[in-house]
Amino acid sequence: DAGVIQSPRHEVTEMGQEVTLRCKPISGHDYLFWYRQTMMRGLELLIYFNNNVPIDDSGMPEDRFSAKMPNASFSTLKIQPSEPRDSAVYFCASTNLNGAAGGYTFGSGTRLTVV
Amino acid sequence: SQQGEEDPQALSIQEGENATMNCSYKTSINNLQWYRQNSGRGLVHLILIRSNEREKHSGRLRVTLDTSKKSSSLLITASRAADTASYFCATLEYGNKLVFGAGTILRVKS
Numbered sequence: 001d002a003g004v005i006q007s008p009r010h011e012v013t014e015m016g017q018e019v020t021l022r023c024k025p026i027s028g029h030d031y032l033f034w035y036r037q038t039m040m041r042g043l044e045l046l047i048y049f050n051n052n053v054p055i056d057d058s059g060m061p062e063d064r065f066s067a068k069m070p071n072a073s074f075s076t077l078k079i080q081p082s083e084p085r086d087s088a089v090y091f092c093a094s095t096n097l098n099g100a101a102g103g104y105t106f107g108s109g110t111r112l113t114v115v
Numbered sequence: 116s117q118q119g120e121e122d123p124q125a126l127s128i129q130e131g132e133n134a135t136m137n138c139s140y141k142t143s144i145n146n147l148q149w150y151r152q153n154s155g156r157g158l159v160h161l162i163l164i165r166s167n168e169r170e171k172h173s174g175r176l177r178v179t180l181d182t183s184k185k186s187s188s189l190l191i192t193a194s195r196a197a198d199t200a201s202y203f204c205a206t207l208e209y210g211n212k213l214v215f216g217a218g219t220i221l222r223v224k225s
Contacts (some may be wrong), residue, residue: 032214091158103161
C-alpha cells in the first residue's frame with residue numbers, strides 16, 4: 001500500500017482565494033482525520049470521519065473551513081476565503097478500529113502558505 | 116485542543132546516551148501512543164500502550180503508563196543520530212479521537 005496520499009505537497013495562494021487540499025486514505029481504513037500543525041498551536045484535530053460520515057467537526061476553526069468525504073477513498077478540506085493565519089501544514093491520517101491498536105497512518109502533509 | 120503536556124520541550128544528548136521524554140494528560144483514555152516526526156515530514160507511529168498496561172517495549176523503545184498520575188514516559192536507549200526528531204505523545208479518547216501533546220524536540224549529537 002502506498003500509504004496515505006495527500007496533494008498538493010505545497011500550496012502558495014493569495015489571501016481571499018479558495019484552497020482545496022486532498023487526501024486518499026489507506027484502503028480498508030474507515031476513519032479519516034484532518035489535522036493542522038503550526039508552531040503556535042501544535043497539532044490540532046480539525047475534523048474526523050467514520051465510514052465517510054463526519055463525526056466530530058468541533059475543531060474546525062471557522063465557517064471558512066469545510067471538509068467532505070464523498071467516498072471511502074477520497075476526502076477534501078476546503079478553505080474559502082483563505083487568510084494568512086491559515087498558513088500551516090495540514091495532515092490527513094487514517095485508521096480502522098483495529099488501528100486503535102496499531103496506530104494511525106499519516107500522510108506527508110500539505111504545507112499551505114497564504115500571502 | 117491539546118490533551119497532553121510534554122517535558123522537556125527540548126533535549127540534547129550525545130549518541131549512545133538514553134533519552135527520556137515525559138507526557139501528562141488530563142482525561143480518561145483508551146490508549147496512549149507515541150509518534151516521531153522528522154523535520155518537514157509526516158508523523159510516524161512508534162508504539163501504543165493500552166490503558167490497562169503499565170509498560171511496553173519495542174526494540175530500543177520503552178514506554179510506561181501511570182493512569183493514576185495520568186502520565187507516560189518514552190525511553191529511547193542507546194540513542195543514534197538518526198533518532199533526532201520531534202516526539203509526540205497522543206491520547207486516544209473514546210470515539211477514536213487522537214489528541215496530541217506539544218512534543219519534545221530531541222537532538223542526538225554524534
